[in-house]
Amino acid sequence: MGRKRFQHGTHTGPATVRTVADLAGVSIASASRVLNGLGGSPELSARVKAAAERVGYVPNAIARSLQAQRTGLIGLAVADIGNPVYVQMMRAIEQEIAGSGRQLLIQATNAHTANETELLRGLARRYVDGLIMSPLRVTEAHLHELGRTAVPVVVVGQLPDETPIDNVRADSIAGVALAVDHLVELGRTRIVLINGAPDTVPGAHRDAGFRAALARHGHEPVGVENGEFTFDAGLQATRRLLNRTRPDAIFAANDLIAAGALHALLEAGIRVPEEVALVGMDNTDIAELTFPRLTSVDLGAAARGRKAAQLLLSRLDDPTLPARRESIAPALVRRESA
Known part of the structure; x- marks a missing residue:
């Protein structure tokens, strides 16, 4: 399993879905659907397949398996589902994923590391297509499990900068x-x-x-x-x-x-x-x-939830995307107490 290296313009590197999409002049999502046998118009399919052949794109078997096994569910794991900040986040995530035809499955972890790491291990059963989690603590156990999850995960919160996981954080x-x-x-x-x-x-x-x-x-x-x-x-x-x-x-x-x-x-x-x-x-x-x-x-709880959902949906469309890190800027809202 692997990808041939290609040279297109001045760039040399492994051919990815993004490479094929750019050459074919289509979105990454459209290219991914064609390359994974999930449909597309005859004209679109021909353009994508021609571009893939030109750059020597070799489908990633892991990525294909992720596309093939879908539940229609997105998981959200937070410490306390009664905390208003998580309620804001949940609403934004649910609104964002509704447009993809998926549903939200919510899990309260009580901020226990054991609960969260077991949840990450349980993703091997593929009961959800992907997971958004917001841990209060990030331990070595979290990082170990995040490095080998069976489905895509987006973390809302602070991760070490070198962690190759999609991440949305507040400053x-x-x-x-x-x-x-x-x-x-x-x-x-x-x-x-x-x-x-x-x-x-x-x-x-x-x-x-x-x-x-x-x-x-x-x-x-x-x-x-x-x-x-x-x-x-x-x-x-x-x-x-x-x-x-x-x-x-x-x-x-x-x-x-x-x-x-x-x-x-x-x-x-x-x-x-x-x-x-x-x-x-x-x-x-x-x-x-x-x-x-x-x-x-x-701290933009809704904005963080919305961005996390967007990152996860794009990861599901193209599992080969590089890890991304987004930061939401804070704002002071003045009222009568100060």
């Missing part, structure tokens, strides 16, 4: 900087972070981004509270915080934590934003439902 460090810059512009100097689990990728990035942004302004953190990415964790962390210090601003690592922090502040008779400004992260529906409404950093 949360830049997002934290937007929040801190905004609070400093408001004149706040006693800023604390209420974070999720620091051993997760988002938790580590929130912490690093917070400390770097404060240092850039010549400030030190008044305090950092770590817990989970939940309402109750935000509530309890803020209660503990208020027992030992009085900040003038809180940055919460997600909107659930921010909602819990807001509840604790109001419970203590502290006015928001007059006495303590509050900024959340993810810009979920929660930000619009609190009073006052939450200023929040939008």
